[in-house]
Amino acid sequence: MSETFPDAAPSQPATVTVLDHPLVQHKLTRLRQRDTSTAGFRRLTRELSLLMAYEATRDLKLEPVEIETPLEPTTGMLLSGKKLCFVSVLRAGNGILDGMLDLVPAARVGHIGLYRDPATLEPVEYYMKLPDDLSERLCIVVDPMLATGHSAVAAVSKLKQQGARQITFVCMLCVPEGLATFQAAHPDVRIVTAAVDRGLDDHGYIRPGLGDAGDRLFGTK
Template sequence: MMTQLPAFAASPIVLDHPLIQHKLTHLRKAETSTAGFRRLVRELSLLMCYEATRDLPLEKVEITTPLEPTTGMQLAGPDVCFISILRAGNGLLDGMLDLVPFAPVGHIGLYRDPNTLEAVEYYLKLPTQIASRRCVVVDPMLATGHSAAAALTRLKQEGAKRLLFVCLLSTPQGIACLKEQHPDVPVITCAIDPTLDEHGYIRPGLGDAGDRLFSTK
């Protein structure tokens, strides 16, 4: 895995840890059940959160162990929040909140117009102090990049200054879209799949992440 999360990243950070790649392979399988899919997404999100929060600031704190006083390190203030792109982004929240249970959570609702493939916003609810927080934006798929770019643009309009985009799968097209529109936003992904089909689905991909998470069609 990566050793340091850069403040600026023109290229995506691809997490190639063996556990991540193993779980991603099972996530892709058509025969994986809804329960199994949810479990794997949760496990992957926990591992991804570990990397996404690698450079959170720390401060010294004086504590007492059962044996003696000592100095430890703790997170320096309420620095991070998670922003889910509805609806599939919610599948990534559970594992991340397992690691950072005190983090505020925001939601941005976007759907993809089936004809233009452009993102249309229908919901927005964000934590307070978004301008001073590290905003980890989560969505399982970075396909065309239109939804992710629209979400990041909207968050910047609301005052967000430190943004990070985290996804399970991405494509060269989606990465290029974010690089063009938001070159200041690092991208963390588990894999870069080679192409999109005519419907905007990632190939080979894993199907529709939202449908597989919530057992819908």
């Protein structure tokens, strides 16, 4: 199950979907714990992202196909046309990407490299590699945290510049400040998350949060 909050804008009604499934909330709580090891954090992120992928791919189109079961002919449903592109916001997005590729291994993959300037908290691009046919696919942008929102806004803006028309943003955690920034820039983009936390501290970190997702995924400080 999920809880959906319509955006207040009268046009292009984007939504924020907060997943309240017991397994999602259980794994998120384990991720938050300080004593979760690097290996455990990596495993839990992969498992959580697989669960979140079910909601993120809800809008994929299907088409009927005639098949033969071992007993008789029947009509089934398969994904229609060109389907998915997962876009990882480096580096921490790769933790979510792995779990989603477990579910949809044939998806195309793009990468956008951004880091947050510690003084301005603004995103700085250092890498971008995307498939050519973004306009024909659902693009699912993955990044563990939607904090200030600036990196997410920049990543989605890059996708739109490259022709993407259907975009969903997936994160494990977000805060009201980041949601406001993101939706002001991209009111047409749906957000799927596991929790909306209290807010940002003076350094732009999510509270209560789960620490730096990239450092916890890769064992760096």
